[in-house]
Amino acid sequence: MTTFTADLPEGRVWRYGWMFGAIWLIYLIYPLNEILALPSIAARASGIVAIVAFGVVFTTTFWRFRNGHRRGRPLPTSQAWIALGAMVALTVALSALVGTTGFGATVYIAVLAMMTLPVRQAWTLVAVMVVIVELTPRAVSSWEPDNFFAFQLLISSAAAWGITQVFQRNHELAVARQQLADLAIVAERERMSRDVHDILGHSLTVITVKSELAGRLIEIDPARAAVEIAELETLARQALADVRSTVGGMRQIDVGAELASAKTALTAAGIEADLPGDADVVPLRHRELFGWVLREAVTNVVRHSSARHCRVTLTASSISIVDDGVGPAEDGSDNGGNGLRGLGERVRAAGGSLTIARVSTGGFRVEVHGE
Incomplete structure (x- = not known):
């Protein structure tokens, strides 16, 4: 029943969902036959009204329970008790008319109680009804005892409890899936913002440094200034292409390519660069991560270090960037920038370890070990 209704459009469930509760009212035919056999017209009319009212209350409450669970808004316990109280009163009226046959309605009360009430309250109500039936x-001499009613109540209650647990687990599963989807969206947004920050941070830093260099050269060496300005245009176009590729999910960072970019950025900033000739020693699984590390670390060296020398060391499982600049603050406050914080998240996601520390020369060391 649950699988079938889950595929229905919301409007159809709202319009026809009551039918999935009403179909079970077929078993009220037994007390209805007894009522129709009553000699008094008034008694027959009263009994029919009681059965119809009972069916309406049961169907409506079942429908509200189902729709509430679909929307994550369970039926309030107080409203469930009102409906159950009305059904108990109608069952008493039926039993007064047809005797023990009217107790057949207690099964519906037990099932609905298991679905709509807290477990302890529901089982308490069932236990009370078992004692009564x-x-x-x-105790009433004109009534015929029927031990089968108590058995029906217990079996039906257990079955309803099981069905309710299935409803609840399905709802919890749907909520968990939605939460996972939301977390995936958040994680993707964070990844995207981190990538754009790292790409633009590096590119704009190099553009700024080259702009300052071109400004200084414009009068003393116009030809060299023209070269720098031409490179600025190339860098700006490349930054735009990088951002578009990142947004499109096609951006591929490689430590080999970043070595060339690092050389350009450090030279433009007047920093002596001691870089490996190539990155062939780095295995494929680390090349992207080490590329991001090199990009962010070099950007920080150019921006903040006031260094004169920067050395990059590559091994198969690690990368180290060391400068002789001012270094991080003693309290570690310099380590909290968005770039390094994003780099730490990236390294952790890749299963590596990140070290950011002052070196003996007073400079700054960024070191990452791959998994």
């Missing part, structure tokens, strides 16, 4: 026929 067992003792009342023995």
